[in-house]
Amino acid sequence: MSADCYGAPERQRMMFTLYGDKVSGNCLKVMWVADLLGHAYHWIDVDVVTGEAKSPDFLAKFPMGQVPAADFGDGRRLAQSNALMLYLAEGSALIPADDFARAQMLQWLFWEQYSHEPAIAVRRFQMFYLGKPENEIDPALTTRGQAALDQMQRHLAGQGWFVGDGLTCADIGLVAYTRVAHEGGFDLAQWPAVQAWVGRVEQALGMKG
Amino acid sequence: MSADCYGAPERQRMMFTLYGDKVSGNCLKVMWVADLLGHAYHWIDVDVVTGEAKSPDFLAKFPMGQVPAADFGDGRRLAQSNALMLYLAEGSALIPADDFARAQMLQWLFWEQYSHEPAIAVRRFQMFYLGKPENEIDPALTTRGQAALDQMQRHLAGQGWFVGDGLTCADIGLVAYTRVAHEGGFDLAQWPAVQAWVGRVEQALGMKG
Structure with a gap:
């Protein structure tokens, strides 16, 4: 695209x-x-x-x-x-026209900043950029990151995109740290629907093929 | 109102x-x-x-x-x-009609969930609802909560509301835990512009007078 x-x-x-x-x-x-x-x-x-x-x-x-x-x-x-x-x-297809779909998009974006980024991005930052050994990382970051990926897996098991039937800002917001979750020690092979969705979003963003 | x-x-x-x-x-x-x-x-x-x-x-x-x-x-x-x-x-005066003002409202709401609530609401929850003694509370919650209130004080020293010249969802989102910050050990007298703004928002929400 x-x-x-x-x-x-x-x-x-x-x-x-x-x-x-x-x-x-x-x-x-x-x-x-x-x-x-x-x-x-x-x-x-x-x-x-x-x-x-x-x-x-x-x-x-x-x-x-x-x-x-x-x-x-x-x-x-x-x-x-x-x-x-x-x-x-604003005004593009990345924001759904329907008001409830827009609300769902915002729901996922607020969830991303509260429940996803503070675990998955922070764990990655500590491991990958600060070089902190895994045994010195707060175990709560691991548990919370896994719970976030479980949440995404459940949602994406039933649908291809976070909201509606195409790429929205919800997907772009969520993919940013999910696609590099392995750098924070999360192996996406454990969350196959999430892994497949990452591929779809990357393709829509022109990162592949 | x-x-x-x-x-x-x-x-x-x-x-x-x-x-x-x-x-x-x-x-x-x-x-x-x-x-x-x-x-x-x-x-x-x-x-x-x-x-x-x-x-x-x-x-x-x-x-x-x-x-x-x-x-x-x-x-x-x-x-x-x-x-x-x-x-x-949606469709009410709580959401600014101007698209940049709407973006500013969202900026403050995302900031609230990332930089305000996880410090001020969490410290209050631990003190007020779980009864945790103050010396067992993570000092980072105190520092981060004070930094959030400093940020709000700087902004509100120059204007009466978070966005534009009246109540929006940004004020309502931010006031929720700010008005009870004392239950988490933050004395709003140290942040006078924040304290005055809390009063304005409470009045607009019909809590006073």
């Missing part, structure tokens, strides 16, 4: 500066949506491992001190990966 | 069953929005202290195993406090 399948006819394509780190799935989510919809952005690297988002310069622009963050150049600045994705995707 | 200020002309008032626990700010958020907008709901208590949301019966209906959760009676079921609030509020 190409960007043309998703391009937003109802609004202008946007131009902005996107601050992020490509090791961060939260940042990649926003980049993928921008690429898919043909928004134009200038990427500026902010190193999350050394805590560059907590520097006085960055905090003066973005008080939340986190990436991704976008500057639209006219005073509009926005942070939080899922809020950014949804803003860029 | 009354519900009529916020009532949603573009859609029917809804009827649903709302599962929740009144000790949970996440559940109260949804109840406040429903009350303000005149939606009709039947409330069913689910005890979060004893973990009733993890019972097989509840999980069969709501696999995420969390409250609040709503059953609209026609197969539509939805969980996650902020997704529920936003669904109930």
Whole structure:
């Protein structure tokens, strides 16, 4: 699929500066949506491992001190990966037209930030980027990460996408850290419906074939 | 202000069953929005202290195993406090009409679930409901909670509401645990702009006067 399948006819394509780190799935989510919809952005690297988002310069622009963050150049600045994705995707097929389907998409995105990312992304960050040995990692991160993957497996056993019958922001938000869950010690072979869905989302995002 | 200020002309008032626990700010958020907008709901208590949301019966209906959760009676079921609030509020003044203002509202709601609730609500739950002595509480909860209140103080020092010039779902989402932060050991007198804003939101929700 190409960007043309998703391009937003109802609004202008946007131009902005996107601050992020490509090791961060939260940042990649926003980049993928921008690429898919043909928004134009200038990427500026902010190193999350050394805590560059907590520097006085960055905090003066973005008080939340986190990436991704976008500057639209006219005073509009926005942070939080899922809020950014949804803003860029307004008017496109990545946001369902039906109001209940939109609510389901938001349900999964809020669940992702509360129950998925704080376990799966954090465990990966500690193992893969900080090089923490597995026996020093809080076992609660493992249990919570497995529970999140179980939840996704149950849902995806019955349907191909998180909401409705095609790619939405819910899939993009959830795939960001799920596709690299092995870097946090989670073997997706144990969650086959999740593994198959990761392949579908990657294909829709143009990562394969 | 009354519900009529916020009532949603573009859609029917809804009827649903709302599962929740009144000790949970996440559940109260949804109840406040429903009350303000005149939606009709039947409330069913689910005890979060004893973990009733993890019972097989509840999980069969709501696999995420969390409250609040709503059953609209026609197969539509939805969980996650902020997704529920936003669904109930569609078409009302609680959601800004401008797309960037909507994105800012979502930014604060995602921030609330990631950076505010897991510190302030969790510390309160441990102190107030589980009776944990303060010296047994993870000091990171204190630091993170203070940082969240600092963030809110900086924002509210310059404006009366989180987004735009009136009450939105961002305020309702954020006030739920902020107004009871003292039960988690945070004295709001240290964050005067936050304290004043809590009063404004409570008044808008009809809690005072």
